[in-house]
Amino acid sequence: MDDIIIRCYLRYPKSTIQDLLKLVHQASFGGGHMIENAQKSLLFLQEECKNLKKQTMPQELLYEYISHDIVRINLRPYIEAGFDLDYLNNSFVQSANGQEKDKNKIKIYLNYLKSLLKKKLINLDYEKTLSAISEYESLGFIPLHHSKEYIEAYHPAYRIVNRRFITQEMKVAQIERFVSSVQTKDKRLVLAIEGKSGSGKSYLSNYLQTTMNASIISTDDFFLTDEQKEVQTAIGDYINYKLLEKEVMAKIRSASSVTYHCYDCQENKFELKTTKLTQIAIVEGVYSYNKHLTKYYDYLIFVDVLPEEQDRRLRERNSGPILERFINEWIPKENLYFKTFNILGTADVIV
Numbered sequence: 001m002d003d004i005i006i007r008c009y010l011r012y013p014k015s016t017i018q019d020l021l022k023l024v025h026q027a028s029f030g031g032g033h034m035i036e037n038a039q040k041s042l043l044f045l046q047e048e049c050k051n052l053k054k055q056t057m058p059q060e061l062l063y064e065y066i067s068h069d070i071v072r073i074n075l076r077p078y079i080e081a082g083f084d085l086d087y088l089n090n091s092f093v094q095s096a097n098g099q100e101k102d103k104n105k106i107k108i109y110l111n112y113l114k115s116l117l118k119k120k121l122i123n124l125d126y127e128k129t130l131s132a133i134s135e136y137e138s139l140g141f142i143p144l145h146h147s148k149e150y151i152e153a154y155h156p157a158y159r160i161v162n163r164r165f166i167t168q169e170m171k172v173a174q175i176e177r178f179v180s181s182v183q184t185k186d187k188r189l190v191l192a193i194e195g196k197s198g199s200g201k202s203y204l205s206n207y208l209q210t211t212m213n214a215s216i217i218s219t220d221d222f223f224l225t226d227e228q229k230e231v232q233t234a235i236g237d238y239i240n241y242k243l244l245e246k247e248v249m250a251k252i253r254s255a256s257s258v259t260y261h262c263y264d265c266q267e268n269k270f271e272l273k274t275t276k277l278t279q280i281a282i283v284e285g286v287y288s289y290n291k292h293l294t295k296y297y298d299y300l301i302f303v304d305v306l307p308e309e310q311d312r313r314l315r316e317r318n319s320g321p322i323l324e325r326f327i328n329e330w331i332p333k334e335n336l337y338f339k340t341f342n343i344l345g346t347a348d349v350i351v
Contacts, residue, residue, distance in 0.1 A: 001027065001067060001068070001108075001109050001112050002112040002115065002116055002345075003342055003344060003345025004027070004065055004066060004067060004068075004345070005020065005023065005024070005109075005112060005113055005116060005122075006116065006121060006122070006345065007065075007345060008020075008023055008064070008066065009122050011064075012150065012153075012154060014149050014150055014153040014154065015147075015150055016124070016147040016149055016150065017124055017128070017129040017132045017133070018132070018144055018145075018146070018147040018150075019146055019147050019150045020113060020122070020124075021113075021132065021133065021136050021144055022143075022144040022145070022146060023066055024106060024109045024110060024113055025106065025141065025143060025144060026066055026070065026072075026160050027066045027067035027070055027109055028067075028102065028103075028105045028106035028109055028141075029099060029101055029102075029106070029141075030070055030095055030096055030099030030160050030162070031092065031095060031096030031099065031159075031160045035092070035093045035096045035097060038089065038090070038093045041089055041092065041093055042085070042086065042089040045085055045088065045089050045092075045159070046085060048075065048157060049075055049079055049085065052075060052076055052079075052155075052157050053155040053157075054155070055076050055154070055155060057153075057154055059178065059181040059182070060074055060076060060077055061074060061077065061174060061177065061178065061349060062074060062077040062078060062081065062170060062173050062174045062177055063166060063170065063174060064350075065163070065304075065350050066160075067109075068163075069162060069163050069164075069306075070095075070160060070161070070162060070163065071160075071161060071162075071163050071166060072158040072159070072160055073088060073091075073158055073159050073160075073161055074157065074158045075157040075158060075159070076157060077173075077177060081170075081173045081177075083169070083170070083173075088159055088161075089159075091159075091161040091162075091165035092159040092160065092161055094162075094165075095160060095161040095162040095165065096160070098162070099162070103141065106141055110133060110137070113133070114130065114133065117129050117130070163306070164306065168200075171200065171204065171303075171351050172204065172207055174349065174351050175204050175207075175208065175301060175349070175351050176207075176208070176211065176212070178299075178301070178348070178349045179191070179208060179212060179214075179280065180212075182298070182299060183212075183279070183280065185279075188252075188253060188277070188278075188279055188280070188281055189279065189280045189281070189298055189299075190252055190253065190281050190283075190296060190297050190298050191280065191281070191282045191283070191297065191298065191299050191300075191301060192282075192283050192284075192288040192289045192293075192294075192297045192299075192300045192301065193205050193282055193283070193284040193285075193288065193301045193303060194285075194286065194287075194288055194289045194300060194301070194302050194303070194343055194347070195286070195302055195303030195304060195305070195351075196286075196303075196304065196305050196310055196331070196334060196335075196338075197286065197310065197314065197326060197330060197331060197334060198305060198309075198310045198313035198314045198317075199303040199304060199305035199310065200303055200305065200351075201284050201285060201286075201303045202218070202284060202285075204303060204351065205282050205284040208280065208282065209282075212280055213278050213279070213280065214278060214280035214281070214282050215275055215276060215277050215278045215280065215281050215282065216275070216282050216284055217244075217248055217258070217260075217275060217281070217282065217283045217284070218283075218284050218285050219239050219244070219283065219284065219285030219286060219287055219288050220285055221260070221262035221263065221273065222239045222240040222241070222243060222244045222262075222263065223239065223240070223263050223265045224238065224239065224240055224263075225240075225263060225265075225268070226268075228240065235333075235336055235337055235340050235341075236287055236290050236291060236337040236340065236341060237287075237290065237292075238287055238333060238337075239285075239287045239290065240263065241287070241290045241292045241293060242292075243260070243261060244260075244283075244293065245292060245293060245296075247259070247260035247261065248260050248283070249283075249293055249296040250296075252277065252281050252283075252296060253296075255277060256276065256277060257274055257275060257276045257277055258274070258275055258277060259272055259273070259274040260272070260273060260275075261273075283297075286334050286337075287337065289341075289343055289346070291341060299348040299349075300343075300346055300347045300348055301347060301348065301349050301350075301351060302343060302344055302347035302349070302350050302351065303350075303351045304344070304350055304351065310331075314326050314327075
């Protein structure tokens with residue numbers, strides 16, 4: 001949760017302690033109250049959408065994680081993408097009415113916030129913020145509005161929903177919107193698309209290849225040989241990053257194409273492969289943001305997936321010994337890598 005608080009603060013630097021407390025409140029309690037009249041909620045949403053102010057900050061995302069299971073869906077990009085307000089309202093109502101009001105959770109999140117303030121990772125007056133937190137606690141964690149500073153700077157307009165309501169179409173819109181906002185005509189854009197096994201990294205990368213003419217390099221082409229696995233055991237070094245760096249990353253900015261040795265682990269042999277590089281170059285796959293390669297990227301995109309959905313997808317695709325290796329070996333290694341190097345917190349956008 002501390003990585004999410006930092007992300008939100010960096011994205012919205014005009015945030016006051018009031019806005020951070022609102023973030024923690026929503027992350028803990030969701031919408032904050034039961035919604036008894038869904039139709040009235042829809043009418044309110046429709047009216048709000050008619051009167052939206054223009055967003056002044058660049059790269060307004062379709063949705064933003066405020067906890068590992070709750071997101072803010074921003075109304076402006078939602079409407080621009082042509083998504084259905086009825087669906088959003090139903091998602092909002094179900095999320096609000098189904099959210100467990102766990103005061104133990106908010107106490108944990110407040111401790112994260114206090115720790116970040118003490119470490120000066122958030123540039124706010126420490127004593128004043130502690131006083132504000134104490135007052136918020138003494139009043140029983142009452143809902144808060146955004147500060148005047150935040151409202152004037154960002155014109156916030158969103159709905160709080162559980163992440164399970166994020167559809168595949170929304171994921172596509174999220175990544176496409178982000179890439180479009182950072183792409184420039186005079187410079188090749190180099191992206192890492194990281195994420196858990198079964199999260200949809202390849203699907204989204206292929207979508208960008210089709211719609212935006214992106215070129216794709218997959219870390220699946222850089223598996224370690226059995227001999228390399230014996231010596232290359234550091235956390236996150238579970239691909240042949242040396243070969244990837246030498247034959248691809250060192251040339252990815254200026255070359256018109258790259259030719260590299262792909263390792264076929266089934267046949268236990270290397271084959272040459274050539275990929276033409278376009279204005280958007282994507283390195284896709286787990287460990288693409290390996291610590292030895294981060295300097296080559298402009299942005300990191302992280303594709304997330306709920307554990308139960310990950311399990312379902314992996315069981316659809318695999319069985320027997322391969323499925324067992326995913327569950328007992330590969331996924332634990334991935335998760336350790338994500339945690340050790342704060343990949344989720346480092347990401348420029350989460351899909």
